[in-house]
Amino acid sequence: MHVGQKLQEQAATGRPGISFEYFPPKTAQGVQNLYDRMDRMHDLGPAFIDVTWGAGGSRSELTCEMVRIAQTVFGLETCMHLTCTDMPRERVDAALEAAYNAGCTNILALRGDPPREQEKWEAAEGGFRYAKDLVKYIREKYGNHFDIGVGGYPEGADDNSDVDQLIDHLKEKVDAGSTFIVTQMFYDVDNFLNWVDKCRAKGINAAIIPGIMPISTYDAFMRxxxxxxxxxxxDWLEKLEPVKADDAKVREIGSKLVAEMCRKLLASPQIHHLHFYTMNLAQATRLILEELKLLPSEEAPLHKPLPWRRSLGLRRRSEDVRPIFWRNRNASYIARTADWDEYPNGRWTDARSPAFGELNAYGVRLKGTNEQNIKLWGAPKSIKDLSDIFLRYLNGKLERLPWSDSSVTPETSDIHNELVDLNKRGFLTINSQPAVNGVKSTDPVHGWGPRNGFVYQKAYLELLVPPEHVDELLRRIEKNPDLTYYCVNKTGELKARSDEGPNAVTWGIFASKEIIQPTIVESVSFMAWKDEAYQLGDDWAKCHPADSPSRKLLQRVMDEWYILNIVNNDFHKKDDIFRLFDGLVIKDFETEVTGTAPVVANGTN
Amino acid sequence: MHVGQKLQEQAATGRPGISFEYFPPKTAQGVQNLYDRMDRMHDLGPAFIDVTWGAGGSRSELTCEMVRIAQTVFGLETCMHLTCTDMPRERVDAALEAAYNAGCTNILALRGDPPREQEKWEAAEGGFRYAKDLVKYIREKYGNHFDIGVGGYPEGADDNSDVDQLIDHLKEKVDAGSTFIVTQMFYDVDNFLNWVDKCRAKGINAAIIPGIMPISTYDAFMRxxxxxxxxxxxDWLEKLEPVKADDAKVREIGSKLVAEMCRKLLASPQIHHLHFYTMNLAQATRLILEELKLLPSEEAPLHKPLPWRRSLGLRRRSEDVRPIFWRNRNASYIARTADWDEYPNGRWTDARSPAFGELNAYGVRLKGTNEQNIKLWGAPKSIKDLSDIFLRYLNGKLERLPWSDSSVTPETSDIHNELVDLNKRGFLTINSQPAVNGVKSTDPVHGWGPRNGFVYQKAYLELLVPPEHVDELLRRIEKNPDLTYYCVNKTGELKARSDEGPNAVTWGIFASKEIIQPTIVESVSFMAWKDEAYQLGDDWAKCHPADSPSRKLLQRVMDEWYILNIVNNDFHKKDDIFRLFDGLVIKDFETEVTGTAPVVANGTN
Structure with a gap:
C-alpha cells in the first residue's frame, strides 16, 4: 500500500500515525537481532517502516533483503531508500526490481551522502545526479506502482546551508513526481513549522513528515x-548536560523533551504523522510513544486485519486462509509457501495444498546454535524434564520452543490451566486455541478484522502423545461426534475421522462482507507440517552430543510419539477436548535415560 | 447422482427410500400443472423421480424438457426412461445428449410397447431390438456417466407370460451393464418376493425396486x-367392490391396502425402496406415505443441503452461493443464470455477477394469464387495496404474489407480526428473513446442511417504499452502523452505504468443512433483480385494461416507488429493521385512483 494512502487512512482515524526507520546492520548477528526487534516493534503499530540504502555491494543487497523480509515475513509496509550515490543505472534498476518483487510499493529517493573517500558529491557514471532525476526515472519506469518520497531539509543539508534554495529544489523533486516528504532530524519546532509554511507558500502540497531522532545517550545526541x-x-542542553553520565536518566529526560516537541508538532494542522529514526533500537522510541500515549492500548488496540499477521509480499496481499499448524511458526510458513503463484483467498483449494516447500529454506529449521539452545532448554533426561520445559514456556519463562518461534500468546490464558495440567502429566502441547463463540471483532484478546463484526473459533489442540495411549485416545474421540482429529507418527501413518475436508476453525462475520475464515485444519498441509514438526524435534535432539541422555530421550520421543490434533466442532463447548485425557498416565514419566549406548550406534543417526 | 448411490445413502440411514414416476401430459396446461405438482412433491422427499419416455416426436421432446426442468429448476434427481420402440439410433443419441445436458445421470432402458397400429413389436430401422442392446449401447457411448436401470416383470410382460424366461432376459440386461431393476406394478406380495428369490438364485445381484401403483378410483384400478x-x-376386491362408486372411500381403503402391502415388502431384507407410479397425481401416493409414516416429519425432516433448493443442472451441482433477491423466484433465477459457465462455489465472485440473462426467458415474466391474475389479486384501486393483497399473502390466503412464486414460508413466522404491521400501513414487503443467531442445523424451521452444525442469518427486509419516505428512511438507517442497505428506483438511481461488498446473510458452520455461505446481498445482482422486480410489477399493471384504475395505480407505484433492502449485520438483534418505519405514514393511503385518463395516453405505455 502507498505511504500516501496510509497517511490518508490514518488521518481518517483522527489519531497521529507513526513510522520507524532502520538501517542495515554490519554483522549477521546484528541482522538477526534487528529482525527480532522489527518483528516485536510491529506491535507498536507503525503505519510503515523505512529501510535506508546500504551504499556499496553487500550492504545494498542487505537493504533489499531487509525490505523483502519486512514485507513478506513481518507484514510491515516498507519504504525503501534509494540514493544516487555510487549508483549506475543498472544498480538502480536491480534495486527497484528487488523492491517490486518483495511487494514493496514505496521508495524514498535521495541524493545521498558523498562516498567517504570523496569530499564533493559526484554522480556515478551513467547514474543520476539529483534526487529529482531518480524520482522522474522511477515514475517513467514504474508508473504509479511506487509511491515516491523525498528528503526535506528544514535546517539545511550538509553541503548546502541555503534553506530557501533547498526549498526550491524540494519543489522540483515534488514536481518530478514525489508525493511525500520526510525531513531530516531537528529539535527546533518553531523553525520547522516556519519552514513548513515556507514550503506551502512555494506551492509544495505534498505531505510533510517530520523526522524525529530519539535521545539514547548524551554522546550520541551531541555527536x-x-x-x-x-x-x-x-533548555534541552540545560536539562541534559547535568545528567549526561547517566544513560537511563538521559533517556528519561530526553524522551520527555522529544515527546513535548512531538506534541507541539502534532498541534499544527499540517502534521499528522511522526517518523522515528530508531537507530535500530526500540527503547528510546517506545518511551516517546508511551509519553505521547500513542502505543496501542485497550481503547485503541492494534488493528489486526486477520488473526495471523498478513504478509505483504508480492501477490500475497489478498491471502486470507492458512492452516493453523504454522500459527507459531510464521517465518517458516512464509518460506515454505514462497513459491506459490497464488495464495488462498476466500477458501482453501485442493490445488494449492500439496506444494509446500522443502525443509531447508530460511526460517524453517530450528532457530539458534546448539549452545544457545542447550542454554535455553537445558539437557532433559526424562519425560518429566521435557514436561518442565513445556511448563516453563507456558508460564512465560521461556521465549520459544522448537515449535513456537515466540513466547506464549495472551489468547492462551483462557485454557492456561488445562494446558498446564496436560503438560504436567507429560502430554506435550505444541499448538492450541480456545473455543470462542462470537465475541466482538474489537475484543482485545480474540478480536480481529473490521469493526462491528463478530469472531469465532473452534477449540483446537495439537500435542505429542506417547504410542501407548493413542488407541484409547482415538476411541474416546470417536465416541464424540463433535470431535474430529488427525493423528500421525514420524513415518506418516495418518489416522483421521473419515470424510475430513478443510475445516474452518477461525472465522469472522462482518458488515457487508462475505464470511472470512482465516484458519483451517486440513490433511495435506498437516502432513507437510508433520515433516517439519518432527524435523524440529530431530534438530533439537541433535543439539546434544550423539551418546548423551538428552539426545537419546529426544530422539526416542521423535521416533515413537505421535502428533495428535483435535478440533471440537461445537464451538459452544470449552473443555471436551481436555476431558479426553482424564486418567491417562504416561509410563516411566520420571525415568531418566542413561547415556550408555555405544557411540557408533548413535553416530549413525 | 446415480440412483445406485442414492439407494446406498438411503440404506445407510435405515429409512426406506421412495421415488415417483411421472409421464408427459398431453396439454400445455397439463404440463404446467404437473410442474407445480412435481415442485410441491419435492417436499415428500423422493430420492429420485422417473419421467417416462413419450414415444413419438413432440412427446419425446417433452420428456427431455421435463427431465431438464426437474433437474435444473426443481433439483429433483431424475431417471429418464428410454425405449427401443420406434427409435432409430439418431433419436436415441439425441435423447441421451439431452439427458446429459440436463445434468441427468440415470436412464431406465426399456424395450417399450409396440406402437398402437402394430400388433407385434419390431425394431425401428437401425434401432435397437432389446433393452439389453440399449443398455450396452449407453454403456459403450457414455461409460459410467449414466446409471442404467431396466424393467422387471414379476408377473410376466404383456407379450410374454413365461416368468422364468423373462428372468433369463433380466439377467442378460443386468449383465449388459444395468445396476438396478424397477418392476412392473403388482399387488401379490408373496409372488413378488418369490420372484425376487428366483432372480437372486439366477445370480441377479442388482438392486430390485418394486413398482407401486396407488389406487385412485375403482375403475382405474380394475382397468x-x-x-x-x-x-x-x-380380499382386496372384497373390500373395494362394495364402495366402488365412492372415490374418496376407494382411495381411503385402497391406500390402507397398498400401505399394508408396502409394509410387507419392506419387511423383506431385499427391499429398501418403493417406486410409486403416481399417474401424475399427488394425493393417492401421499396417503400411502402418510399411512407408512414415511413423510418428512419433525423427527425425520426433509434434508436441505442448503437453505435454497439446489439445482442439479449440468455443472451446477457444486453451486452454493446465490443472491437473496430470487429467494421466492427460483425458476427465474435458474433461467437468468442458465448460460453461466461456472457457478459460484464457496464465494461470490465479481466476474460472475454481471451476466444475468434477459427478462424474456422461461419462468422470468409474470406467471398466469391476465384473467387468472385478476381473479387471484382482484382489481386494486388504492394503496390500501394493495396492502390488503399483501396481507392476504402473508396470512396464507394467496398462493403467490408477482414477486413470490409460492406461498409464504414457515420461516417467516418469526417476524410475521412485524411484516403484517408494515404491510397494513402500505409498506409492501417482497422479501425478508429473520435474524438467526446459531441454531442447530437440524432445526425444523431454519436448519439446513449436514448434522452437527449451526446455522445463522442476518435479518433482511426488502420492500417497496413511496418516494416521500425514502430520505427519512435512509437517514435513520445511516444512523445505525450495523445496518447496510441498497435503495433503487425504476430508472436505476442506486443509493447504498459506501463500501459495500458481497454481504453473506446466511451461513453455516459444520464439522470438518469450510464455512458455507449460501446467500448473499450484493449490488450487481441487485440491479439485475431490480429490472425483474419492476418488470413483474409492470406485467401486473398490464393485466388490467389500459385506462382502468388498477392499471394506473400499479403503474404509478412501479414508476415512482423505490425498492429498498436492508441488512442488519448484527445478527443478535431481532427488530431494529422494523423500528426504522416507526411513525411513517403513507399519504393518500385510502384514496382510490379513478379511470379518467385518456385511452391514448395510457395506450402508449
Whole structure:
C-alpha cells in the first residue's frame, strides 16, 4: 500500500500515525537481532517502516533483503531508500526490481551522502545526479506502482546551508513526481513549522513528515546534532548536560523533551504523522510513544486485519486462509509457501495444498546454535524434564520452543490451566486455541478484522502423545461426534475421522462482507507440517552430543510419539477436548535415560 | 447422482427410500400443472423421480424438457426412461445428449410397447431390438456417466407370460451393464418376493425396486389390473367392490391396502425402496406415505443441503452461493443464470455477477394469464387495496404474489407480526428473513446442511417504499452502523452505504468443512433483480385494461416507488429493521385512483 494512502487512512482515524526507520546492520548477528526487534516493534503499530540504502555491494543487497523480509515475513509496509550515490543505472534498476518483487510499493529517493573517500558529491557514471532525476526515472519506469518520497531539509543539508534554495529544489523533486516528504532530524519546532509554511507558500502540497531522532545517550545526541549542524534548544542542553553520565536518566529526560516537541508538532494542522529514526533500537522510541500515549492500548488496540499477521509480499496481499499448524511458526510458513503463484483467498483449494516447500529454506529449521539452545532448554533426561520445559514456556519463562518461534500468546490464558495440567502429566502441547463463540471483532484478546463484526473459533489442540495411549485416545474421540482429529507418527501413518475436508476453525462475520475464515485444519498441509514438526524435534535432539541422555530421550520421543490434533466442532463447548485425557498416565514419566549406548550406534543417526 | 448411490445413502440411514414416476401430459396446461405438482412433491422427499419416455416426436421432446426442468429448476434427481420402440439410433443419441445436458445421470432402458397400429413389436430401422442392446449401447457411448436401470416383470410382460424366461432376459440386461431393476406394478406380495428369490438364485445381484401403483378410483384400478393381467388378492376386491362408486372411500381403503402391502415388502431384507407410479397425481401416493409414516416429519425432516433448493443442472451441482433477491423466484433465477459457465462455489465472485440473462426467458415474466391474475389479486384501486393483497399473502390466503412464486414460508413466522404491521400501513414487503443467531442445523424451521452444525442469518427486509419516505428512511438507517442497505428506483438511481461488498446473510458452520455461505446481498445482482422486480410489477399493471384504475395505480407505484433492502449485520438483534418505519405514514393511503385518463395516453405505455 502507498505511504500516501496510509497517511490518508490514518488521518481518517483522527489519531497521529507513526513510522520507524532502520538501517542495515554490519554483522549477521546484528541482522538477526534487528529482525527480532522489527518483528516485536510491529506491535507498536507503525503505519510503515523505512529501510535506508546500504551504499556499496553487500550492504545494498542487505537493504533489499531487509525490505523483502519486512514485507513478506513481518507484514510491515516498507519504504525503501534509494540514493544516487555510487549508483549506475543498472544498480538502480536491480534495486527497484528487488523492491517490486518483495511487494514493496514505496521508495524514498535521495541524493545521498558523498562516498567517504570523496569530499564533493559526484554522480556515478551513467547514474543520476539529483534526487529529482531518480524520482522522474522511477515514475517513467514504474508508473504509479511506487509511491515516491523525498528528503526535506528544514535546517539545511550538509553541503548546502541555503534553506530557501533547498526549498526550491524540494519543489522540483515534488514536481518530478514525489508525493511525500520526510525531513531530516531537528529539535527546533518553531523553525520547522516556519519552514513548513515556507514550503506551502512555494506551492509544495505534498505531505510533510517530520523526522524525529530519539535521545539514547548524551554522546550520541551531541555527536549527531553537531554532525547535522542542527539547532538544539538551549533548555534541552540545560536539562541534559547535568545528567549526561547517566544513560537511563538521559533517556528519561530526553524522551520527555522529544515527546513535548512531538506534541507541539502534532498541534499544527499540517502534521499528522511522526517518523522515528530508531537507530535500530526500540527503547528510546517506545518511551516517546508511551509519553505521547500513542502505543496501542485497550481503547485503541492494534488493528489486526486477520488473526495471523498478513504478509505483504508480492501477490500475497489478498491471502486470507492458512492452516493453523504454522500459527507459531510464521517465518517458516512464509518460506515454505514462497513459491506459490497464488495464495488462498476466500477458501482453501485442493490445488494449492500439496506444494509446500522443502525443509531447508530460511526460517524453517530450528532457530539458534546448539549452545544457545542447550542454554535455553537445558539437557532433559526424562519425560518429566521435557514436561518442565513445556511448563516453563507456558508460564512465560521461556521465549520459544522448537515449535513456537515466540513466547506464549495472551489468547492462551483462557485454557492456561488445562494446558498446564496436560503438560504436567507429560502430554506435550505444541499448538492450541480456545473455543470462542462470537465475541466482538474489537475484543482485545480474540478480536480481529473490521469493526462491528463478530469472531469465532473452534477449540483446537495439537500435542505429542506417547504410542501407548493413542488407541484409547482415538476411541474416546470417536465416541464424540463433535470431535474430529488427525493423528500421525514420524513415518506418516495418518489416522483421521473419515470424510475430513478443510475445516474452518477461525472465522469472522462482518458488515457487508462475505464470511472470512482465516484458519483451517486440513490433511495435506498437516502432513507437510508433520515433516517439519518432527524435523524440529530431530534438530533439537541433535543439539546434544550423539551418546548423551538428552539426545537419546529426544530422539526416542521423535521416533515413537505421535502428533495428535483435535478440533471440537461445537464451538459452544470449552473443555471436551481436555476431558479426553482424564486418567491417562504416561509410563516411566520420571525415568531418566542413561547415556550408555555405544557411540557408533548413535553416530549413525 | 446415480440412483445406485442414492439407494446406498438411503440404506445407510435405515429409512426406506421412495421415488415417483411421472409421464408427459398431453396439454400445455397439463404440463404446467404437473410442474407445480412435481415442485410441491419435492417436499415428500423422493430420492429420485422417473419421467417416462413419450414415444413419438413432440412427446419425446417433452420428456427431455421435463427431465431438464426437474433437474435444473426443481433439483429433483431424475431417471429418464428410454425405449427401443420406434427409435432409430439418431433419436436415441439425441435423447441421451439431452439427458446429459440436463445434468441427468440415470436412464431406465426399456424395450417399450409396440406402437398402437402394430400388433407385434419390431425394431425401428437401425434401432435397437432389446433393452439389453440399449443398455450396452449407453454403456459403450457414455461409460459410467449414466446409471442404467431396466424393467422387471414379476408377473410376466404383456407379450410374454413365461416368468422364468423373462428372468433369463433380466439377467442378460443386468449383465449388459444395468445396476438396478424397477418392476412392473403388482399387488401379490408373496409372488413378488418369490420372484425376487428366483432372480437372486439366477445370480441377479442388482438392486430390485418394486413398482407401486396407488389406487385412485375403482375403475382405474380394475382397468390397469386387467390390462397388465396382474393378480389381485381376493380380499382386496372384497373390500373395494362394495364402495366402488365412492372415490374418496376407494382411495381411503385402497391406500390402507397398498400401505399394508408396502409394509410387507419392506419387511423383506431385499427391499429398501418403493417406486410409486403416481399417474401424475399427488394425493393417492401421499396417503400411502402418510399411512407408512414415511413423510418428512419433525423427527425425520426433509434434508436441505442448503437453505435454497439446489439445482442439479449440468455443472451446477457444486453451486452454493446465490443472491437473496430470487429467494421466492427460483425458476427465474435458474433461467437468468442458465448460460453461466461456472457457478459460484464457496464465494461470490465479481466476474460472475454481471451476466444475468434477459427478462424474456422461461419462468422470468409474470406467471398466469391476465384473467387468472385478476381473479387471484382482484382489481386494486388504492394503496390500501394493495396492502390488503399483501396481507392476504402473508396470512396464507394467496398462493403467490408477482414477486413470490409460492406461498409464504414457515420461516417467516418469526417476524410475521412485524411484516403484517408494515404491510397494513402500505409498506409492501417482497422479501425478508429473520435474524438467526446459531441454531442447530437440524432445526425444523431454519436448519439446513449436514448434522452437527449451526446455522445463522442476518435479518433482511426488502420492500417497496413511496418516494416521500425514502430520505427519512435512509437517514435513520445511516444512523445505525450495523445496518447496510441498497435503495433503487425504476430508472436505476442506486443509493447504498459506501463500501459495500458481497454481504453473506446466511451461513453455516459444520464439522470438518469450510464455512458455507449460501446467500448473499450484493449490488450487481441487485440491479439485475431490480429490472425483474419492476418488470413483474409492470406485467401486473398490464393485466388490467389500459385506462382502468388498477392499471394506473400499479403503474404509478412501479414508476415512482423505490425498492429498498436492508441488512442488519448484527445478527443478535431481532427488530431494529422494523423500528426504522416507526411513525411513517403513507399519504393518500385510502384514496382510490379513478379511470379518467385518456385511452391514448395510457395506450402508449
Amino acid at each position: 549527531r546534532s553537531n554532525w547535522t549542524k542542527i539547532r538544539i534548544p538551549p | 390397469r389390473s386387467n390390462w397388465t393381467k396382474i393378480r389381485i388378492p381376493p
